[in-house]
Amino acid sequence: MLPVGEIRRLARQTLQGRWKEAALLNIIPVLIGFLIVGGAAATFSFFNPDFFNNDLIFGGNPNTDATFSMNIREIISNILTILFATGVSYTLLDMVRNPNYEIVPLKDSLQVFRKGYTIPVLGMYILQWIYMFLWSLLFVIPGIVKSFSYAQTYFIYKDATESGHYLSPTECITRSRELMDGYKWKLFVLELSFIGWHFLGALTLGLGYLFITPYIETSKAIFYEDLLRSR
């Protein structure tokens, strides 16, 4: 598989000359974060609620599991965020696969709704949440490790659906688990390599995420492509 540094370089190369469109693509989800939850806290956890909400990197009380003690506002925010974020990540995956792909920001960020993926995406999100919750109850393997196993679930759903196959949310999760077997550490390291960028995002009160998120998500799309190739 490609080294993390190379994945990030390819992500920058993919975004070259298209940062503006990529940033516009993120405006809706970032605005939701601002309006519903408020400020940087929401954008901090945007796209990766489990990894950064758990205060893994930034400290905090490990006994308070933020992921599993959500209020209604957070639930609504998470549902909206996951729907838009999935649309954004699908667009970025298309862009990675087709360098000539032209981003139409509003239309592309709504692609989950347009293509009728809303219920399956929510189903996958809820199932992942339940599985991670159950794993966290075991105390042996933290839920976060499992979140790396399930990281490719949405991409797998997209690929299967677009190639004419129906996969249930459970099947997508299972395939993601199999695909990530032996490579979870690599995704973890890729996530870690963005720590500095997250600090920068926080410093700009979340506005920096307009650019940081496409960078991270494009890197993850390249990671997925590379994973498929190496399997």
Next chain:
Amino acid sequence: MMDKETEMLLEMVEHGKQECQLTAFILLLEKSENRVDWSYEVWGKLILNLKSPDLYQRVGASQLLCYLSISDPEKRILQSFQDIWQCTYVPDQELAESVLRATWRIGLAGPDQRIILLQAYEERFKALCRSGNKVDQSICWTIMENLEMLNKQLPNKTTSTLANQLRNTEIANKILYSYK
């Protein structure tokens, strides 16, 4: 030669925040399930950690050494086996069992490693087999499971003979009954 990504993972294991450390450690173990070429770059440190007064360091080092034993062509694990095995006796049952659960991987490393492992399993099992204590029974259960996993991954007559032998003891039947 250790790559930058593994270095980063190890750095996180050593200096990360508590939960991040655990995540990194679990992922490092997973990475070490396959042969790696950097085992001797961390080996010395792990051996030192085996003697550390910090229980978590000892347990962590033991687990990682068990995983790295397949990447140990010089069979250095043979010299450290007793220290690793000692960690299966630590007072915290959960930690002790986490080390015990990792030990079967030593048996994957080669015949010499397998011999001392099976010997340790047999002695421990026999020492505990008359106990009615739940903790002891749990250890016996783990030993039986370990033998099964080892035999499944690397089928071998000695391993299967011992596994059968232990499974047919009175305590094994009692444990199997209570655990199933």
